[in-house]
Amino acid sequence: MKFNTKTIHGGQEHDPAYGAVMPPIYQTSTYAQSTPGGHKGFEYSRTHNPTRKALENAFASIENGNYGLAFGSGLAAIDAVIKLLEPGDEVISTNDLYGGTYRLFKHVFEKFGIKFHFVGMESVANVETHINANTKLIWTETPTNPMLNIIDIKALATVAKKHNVLLAVDNTFATPYLQRPLDLGADIVMHSATKYLGGHSDVVMGALMLRDKELAEKLYFIQNASGAVCGPQDSFLVLRGIKTLHIRMQRHCENGKAVAEFLASHPKIEKVYWPGFKTHPNHDVAKQQMEGFGGMLSFTTKGNDYKKSIKIVENLKIFTLAESLGGVESLSGHPASMTHASIPKEEREKTGVVDSLIRLSVGIEDHEDLINDLKQALSLI
Numbered sequence: 001m002k003f004n005t006k007t008i009h010g011g012q013e014h015d016p017a018y019g020a021v022m023p024p025i026y027q028t029s030t031y032a033q034s035t036p037g038g039h040k041g042f043e044y045s046r047t048h049n050p051t052r053k054a055l056e057n058a059f060a061s062i063e064n065g066n067y068g069l070a071f072g073s074g075l076a077a078i079d080a081v082i083k084l085l086e087p088g089d090e091v092i093s094t095n096d097l098y099g100g101t102y103r104l105f106k107h108v109f110e111k112f113g114i115k116f117h118f119v120g121m122e123s124v125a126n127v128e129t130h131i132n133a134n135t136k137l138i139w140t141e142t143p144t145n146p147m148l149n150i151i152d153i154k155a156l157a158t159v160a161k162k163h164n165v166l167l168a169v170d171n172t173f174a175t176p177y178l179q180r181p182l183d184l185g186a187d188i189v190m191h192s193a194t195k196y197l198g199g200h201s202d203v204v205m206g207a208l209m210l211r212d213k214e215l216a217e218k219l220y221f222i223q224n225a226s227g228a229v230c231g232p233q234d235s236f237l238v239l240r241g242i243k244t245l246h247i248r249m250q251r252h253c254e255n256g257k258a259v260a261e262f263l264a265s266h267p268k269i270e271k272v273y274w275p276g277f278k279t280h281p282n283h284d285v286a287k288q289q290m291e292g293f294g295g296m297l298s299f300t301t302k303g304n305d306y307k308k309s310i311k312i313v314e315n316l317k318i319f320t321l322a323e324s325l326g327g328v329e330s331l332s333g334h335p336a337s338m339t340h341a342s343i344p345k346e347e348r349e350k351t352g353v354v355d356s357l358i359r360l361s362v363g364i365e366d367h368e369d370l371i372n373d374l375k376q377a378l379s380l381i
Contacts, residue, residue: 003062003177004246010061011068012054023054025236047224051232055239062176062242063189063209067216069223070207070235074172074192075100076228077206079108081137081168081188083222084215087113090134094121094151096144096351098170099340105139107342120351122282124155131163141170143286146298146335146359147352148173148273150282153289157185166215172196172326177249178290182211195326199241199248203234248328251364252295255330258367259360259374260297268378273298273352295362296325298335301381306355308381309334313358315380318365318373325361330370333359 001010015024026049033039042048052070059068071077078101085091093105095118105116117130121140138160142151153169160167168188169181175196181189191197193205210216223229230238260274275286276293286293301308312332313321319332323339333339335353343353362370 006061007058007245008243011057011059023051023236023239025232026050027232045232046227046229049229049232049235051235051239052230055235058239058242059191059193059207059209062245063171063182064176064180065182065189065209066211066213067220068207068209069216069219070193070205070230070238071223072206072228072230073204074190074194074206075104076226077190077192077208078104078170079228080208080219080222080226081139081190082109082114083226084166084218085109085114085136088115088134089136090115090117090132091137091139092117092119092127092130092135093139094141094144094149095119095347096147096149096353097139097141098145099335099342101139101141101170102340103342118347121151121156122149124152124159127156128159128163131159131165135163135165137166137168139168139170141173142179142289143173143275143294143296145173145296146273146333146339146357148275148280148296148298150275150280150286152282152285153179153181153184153186160187161185173296174290174294175245175249177246178253178292178294182209184289187212187215193238194324196249196252197242197245197326198238199245199327200237201324201327201329203237203241205230205234205238248364249292249295252362253292255364255367255370256293256295256297256362259362259370262371262374263297263299266378268302268381270300270302270304270356296360297362298357298359300354300356300358304354304356305381306336309356309358311381312377315377316373317376318369319360325359327361328364330363330365331361333361335359 031042056068166187169186172192189209191207193207264272274297319330
């Protein structure tokens with residue numbers, strides 16, 4: 001089954017009760033039993049729910065995995081992965097990552113005795129130099145948030161397997177429409193399903209996808225024991241979102257390219273970060289492991305002027321200034337004061353998150369309207 005078909009049919013069955021084509025919303029906390037343990041596969045909705053199960057099957061299918069898990073948020077999904085570890089274990093993480101992930105690693109799990117190394121991963125050799133006997137996990141994003149850096153998943157997987165270390169990939173920016181990390185050797189794929197998988201800015205959810213049964217059983221145990229699950233209403237919304245993922249992503253990619261090329265030619269723009277440019281670091285890697293370059297990009301204005309960047313985002317009319325990304329509507333953000341505010345200034349600036357950096361989540365509106373919106377905002381600085 002090809003990807004576009006998987007988004008609609010992958011892992012899905014018609015509801016056994018009445019043949020409903022779309023899985024019903026099973027809004028229940030518990031299930032009747034004929035005798036203790038005599039149930040139909042569901043006993044309590046923290047552990048299992050039919051609507052959530054249908055979604056988890058879809059998650060596994062679109063990433064070419066065997067197992068899928070749905071959580072109450074992307075951070076809850078990451079939390080579950082780190083709970084696989086023990087005090088004294090070490091994690092190598094990309095140094096250019098979502099601020100919420102950094103906050104969870106540094107300010108929650110570090111005090112429980114897990115050590116995190118934040119390193120640049122554009123060169124896989126740099127990652128290997130940080131591996132030691134205590135290293136248990138490599139955590140990466142690609143493309144990264146918000147610098148759109150590209151990391152070679154296949155090369156990283158080779159290093160991880162050589163040292164018997166797990167590799168987890170945050171695939172939120174690319175989505176499985178463009179990139180499938182399990183096929184490239186990753187052990188775990190994570191998504192903030194709030195973003196492209198849901199696609200309509202109306203739900204908060206996280207996802208994990210994997211192939212190994214033993215690892216999946218450990219994560220299912222953590223999912224149930226920690227209880228950070230999503231409800232059936234949210235499960236239904238993301239199931240519905242996945243069914244149009246392929247057609248939405250096609251337009252996101254087309255519009256992203258048009259906006260990136262416009263900004264790159266604008267006299268007031270210093271630099272545009274978008275993996276589709278031949279000059280983008282690791283562009284050749286992106287061409288190999290991705291089937292397109294997506295609708296996310298970042299840019300800086302000439303002079304690195306904080307006030308000018310704020311004036312731009314304040315005056316955009318179609319691009320909404322807001323947290324998050326991946327919805328049908330275009331969003332703008334100022335990472336230094338929004339998504340990455342939890343990262344110390346000196347640390348974020350090392351990775352390129354300077355005060356003038358603006359991140360765009362390019363939606364599926366008409367690209368000419370988006371470009372005209374950027375033109376009028378840029379004319380004010």
